[in-house]
Amino acid sequence: xxxxxxxxxxxxxxxxxxxxxxxxxxxxxxxxxxxxxxxxxxxxxxxxxxxxxxxxxxxxxxxxxxxxxxxxxxxxxxxxxxxxxxxxxxxxxxxxxxxxxxxxxxxxxxxxxxxxxxxxxxxxxxxxxxxxxxxxxxxxxxxxxxxxxxxxxxxxxxxxxx
Amino acid sequence: xxxxxxxxxxxxxxxxxxxxxxxxxxxxxxxxxxxxxxxxxxxxxxxxxxxxxxxxxxxxxxxxxxxxxxxxxxxxxxxxxxxxxxxxxxxxxxxxxxxxxxxxxxxxxxxxxxxxxxxxxxxxxxxxxxxxxxxxxxxxxxxxxxxxxxxxxxxxxxxxxxxxxxxxxxxxxxxxxxxxxxxxxxxxxxxxxxxxxxxxxxxxxxxxxxxxxxxxxxxxxxxxxxxxxxxxxxxxxxxxxxxxxxxxxxxxxxxxxxxxxxxxxxxxxxxxxxxxxxxxxxxxxxxxxxxxxxxxxxxxxxxxxxxxxxxxxxxxxxxxxxxxxxxxxxxxxxxxxxxxxxxxxxxxxxxxxxxxxxxxxxxxxxxxxxxxxxxxxxxxxxxxxxxxxxxxxxxxxxxxxxxxxxxxxxxxxxxxxxxxxxxxxx
Ligand SMILES: Cc1cc2nc3c(=O)[nH]c(=O)nc-3n(C[C@H](O)[C@H](O)[C@H](O)COP(=O)(O)O)c2cc1C
Ligand code: SF4
Ligand code: FES
Numbered sequence: 001x002x003x004x005x006x007x008x009x010x011x012x013x014x015x016x017x018x019x020x021x022x023x024x025x026x027x028x029x030x031x032x033x034x035x036x037x038x039x040x041x042x043x044x045x046x047x048x049x050x051x052x053x054x055x056x057x058x059x060x061x062x063x064x065x066x067x068x069x070x071x072x073x074x075x076x077x078x079x080x081x082x083x084x085x086x087x088x089x090x091x092x093x094x095x096x097x098x099x100x101x102x103x104x105x106x107x108x109x110x111x112x113x114x115x116x117x118x119x120x121x122x123x124x125x126x127x128x129x130x131x132x133x134x135x136x137x138x139x140x141x142x143x144x145x146x147x148x149x150x151x152x153x154x155x156x157x158x159x160x161x162x
Numbered sequence: 163x164x165x166x167x168x169x170x171x172x173x174x175x176x177x178x179x180x181x182x183x184x185x186x187x188x189x190x191x192x193x194x195x196x197x198x199x200x201x202x203x204x205x206x207x208x209x210x211x212x213x214x215x216x217x218x219x220x221x222x223x224x225x226x227x228x229x230x231x232x233x234x235x236x237x238x239x240x241x242x243x244x245x246x247x248x249x250x251x252x253x254x255x256x257x258x259x260x261x262x263x264x265x266x267x268x269x270x271x272x273x274x275x276x277x278x279x280x281x282x283x284x285x286x287x288x289x290x291x292x293x294x295x296x297x298x299x300x301x302x303x304x305x306x307x308x309x310x311x312x313x314x315x316x317x318x319x320x321x322x323x324x325x326x327x328x329x330x331x332x333x334x335x336x337x338x339x340x341x342x343x344x345x346x347x348x349x350x351x352x353x354x355x356x357x358x359x360x361x362x363x364x365x366x367x368x369x370x371x372x373x374x375x376x377x378x379x380x381x382x383x384x385x386x387x388x389x390x391x392x393x394x395x396x397x398x399x400x401x402x403x404x405x406x407x408x409x410x411x412x413x414x415x416x417x418x419x420x421x422x423x424x425x426x427x428x429x430x431x432x433x434x435x436x437x438x439x440x441x442x443x444x445x446x447x448x449x450x451x452x453x454x455x456x457x458x459x460x461x462x463x464x465x466x467x468x469x470x471x472x473x474x475x476x477x478x479x480x481x482x483x484x485x486x487x488x489x490x491x492x493x494x495x496x497x498x499x500x501x502x503x504x505x506x507x508x509x510x511x512x513x514x515x516x517x518x519x520x521x522x523x524x525x526x527x528x529x530x531x532x533x534x535x536x537x538x539x540x541x542x543x544x545x546x547x548x549x550x551x552x553x554x555x556x557x558x559x560x561x562x563x564x565x566x567x568x569x570x571x572x573x574x575x576x577x578x579x580x581x582x583x584x585x586x587x588x
Binding site: 024025026029030031032033034036037067068071072073074075086089090091092094095096127128129130131132133134135136140143144145 | 249250251252253254255257258289290291292293294324326328329330331332333334345346347348349350351366407408409410411415416417447451481483484485486489494497498500501504505
């Protein structure tokens, strides 16, 4: 594929948002993380194809961009379900019963950590302290923080995410 | 402005998130107008005299740090101000509250700080999972631009300031200020060699000041009300207020802005409502996961930098995590070391190899497979991994603090696991 065509894997909106970041930075490479996060907001994850296009757009090698991508836990290099469920496993939540909550979530969704439900609805991931320890145990679904979660409240919580 | 609780008092007064109009009707953006009429060096002197100490964990003098950038007013390419809003220390939830409920206070503090160090570009390095704080802070920044408080010629002066949010892509190590700078530059968040320290060479090689959210939020009050007022806010040696928090099995977990130096007992009992019925306090991490345990005998100590340090721990972020008598200390250490092992950036051997090894040994002991001599092995490794000169950054020493102290205070529990060949708490 020619270079312009590769870049065109990205939508105009994605390119515009990435260029807006670039315009505020001393060089193009500095936008690497922002660019991957932007593309992920549109597509849910960063595929090899997207990664290649971003690398070309920013003028860097695919390998160096991938080495950045794999460092960060919020950049997904594998597809995820429509909703990402993250259960906090850090210390305050641990004290307030996070292990039991994680097991209840696994049972409810029928998947383990790192897995996606067959209907592609939910991906389950562990997460470190969500900064809401006074409401422990906590979890996050997509952009929503949910505190004081009990196993009994799971039915109602997951029902809100189609 | 609530003059006894300058950081979050206004949130209660207003009854929720403070927008610009509410902020300004309580004296907001008065401090920055005053500060823009002051010489930058005079602002640095004032903040130094106020004895504001960094609220990100280490307690470094803020005025002194800013002072390292003194010199030629505008080096080529300028200087940077970076707000550390990564807040990933387990058990810490104070910056989220400030960002989400009083974002204009941070914007105002950052404008003053940027002026003091001659920075024309400032970033907020915000952790990626902070969606609500992002929306509120972005709204505040947009609003400030619309009012001419940010951008070119702010407040009708000839001073410029661009303020942008960098949303992080995860990893605890990004909170370490030099790793943060690498992440800001779009790279892997590996800590950098120090020296040079960021005030000499930071973001893109330029002089950079990195300050915590709460630190910067302390600045407007100091400018407006002066150093005498600020000193009088604190009890004991430190000045100002502190946002303290309690999580764990208390009746009312939460956070409160109190005089710095309030005692641990007051925080837990008066503000946190005491332990829940049926639970007894056994120990606490005073300021996040990377601080040493304190125990009952420490409850009447003042939560300030010097006092907590003398007791063998650190005030850290000031948000404490309580361990009650239903929690197994060995298993709690396993949880903590799992976090630190996972979050190692992988650069130094003691941290990359040592922490998973420690976690593994804790699992063995917790699950009843501990052997004679294991505790001495843990002691030795704690000393090795915790040695501040053995690793490239303070992640590894911080990781070991809770374990090393648990081995002192809860040694009986560790020994019981080995003696009984099982966890007595299960
Ligand atoms: C592993 C590690 C993680 C850190 N995480 C944070 C953090 O999330 N937020 C923060 O403000 N400081 C954090 N720090 C401290 C920063 O390196 C730095 O000292 C601080 O941001 C300086 O701000 P202050 O002087 O205003 O406290 C961390 C330090 C280490 C070693
Ligand atoms: S101590 Fe750990 S986190 Fe810090 S540089 Fe070394 S390996 Fe990385
Ligand atoms: S430990 Fe779970 S939110 Fe802080």
